[in-house]
Amino acid sequence: MYELILAHIARHVTLAPAEREKFCAALQHKKLRRRQYLLQEGDICRYDHFVIKGGLRQYEVDDEGRENVMQFGFEDWWISDWYSMLTNTPTAYNIEALEDTEVLQIERVKLEQLFLEIPALERYFRIIILHAFVALQRRVLFMQKSSAERYAEFLTRYAHVEQRVSQQHVASYLGITRETLSRLKSRKL
């Protein structure tokens, strides 16, 4: 059960066996059925979640009732609302399972305790947040481009994701309507 997450950590830092055990002991295993929510608007987010099986989408619903996908989460991804965790305020996001899904979750408070005991763990989180930050910067720049270019970029970067999520969710992630995405696809062929 812990192979995926330990391998992911090992890609960035080295933990002693005892540290690995301590970390794994803090993890909780959670299973979700398709359509089930890991987090709902209004909840306070207390956990960071690492996906070991299946897939999720994180989205917010805006004033006009539109769903805007912030990110997807498949195997090997962390997903949660850091803003809600940092500020202890209700989240604006929903995180919904797109398929039957399994995650390992760790409580924020527990994680912060572990950071004090295991500096390499804090380093790991610094590094993955940095990677996520860089990826988001890239996304911001891509939002300036035409919908065709955004979709092309999405295909090259997240080909495997495109296979697993519905077109409407891809459109929402790209910030275009499903109609526009549908037309884009037919135009190209």
Added chain:
Amino acid sequence: MYELILAHIARHVTLAPAEREKFCAALQHKKLRRRQYLLQEGDICRYDHFVIKGGLRQYEVDDEGRENVMQFGFEDWWISDWYSMLTNTPTAYNIEALEDTEVLQIERVKLEQLFLEIPALERYFRIIILHAFVALQRRVLFMQKSSAERYAEFLTRYAHVEQRVSQQHVASYLGITRETLSRLKSRKL
């Protein structure tokens, strides 16, 4: 010279006096005239920069020759290209002084050494990157909204920045043309 940066660190973590000194000793002071570049496309970014006076803009030039502003940096902000730093590859960004500016810079290699010696420093960077990440998520969601809403949001969040940068740079940050922004402003009055 170090008050600003030490105060900023103290807002998030506590450093022992010896740690503070060690950190400050690793900093270099750098002055820039208006229009001077701190980083140019093609350079490899080796430093993280903390602004203590003045202001900068970080932008990339896309295939069509358009300048897209990634972020501004005024007093109390860190600015650099983490992607270039992480991968040791040439940056796609330019960082240009908008006014006469002073920064404190720290070499990436030196910083990583310090992380090993001063865990609280690594914590500080984890936290500020997390904050930057959360702010970027918010920006991604705002990119879905109309240009009027984006500008309104910008005004409420960055009123002080709006005072100090030209309208065309605000427009570029918002992902709209300067003409559109100009029209927005006149419409409102």
Added chain:
DNA sequence: ACAAACCTGTGATGTTTGTTAAAAAAAAGT
């Protein structure tokens, strides 16, 4: 296997925003 729910494709139409160009205004440098 079948009904219900959900997702995708397509056309007609409207709105927003970009484009081009030129004039007015403001700011910077000497």
Added chain:
DNA sequence: ACTTTTTTTTAACAAACATCACAGGTTTGT
């Protein structure tokens, strides 16, 4: 102070994209 350079404003036009509506497919749960 004054010239040069840069920035902002405005207008007419074009393009990209959203919206609305509905038909045809596909998936899902029972």
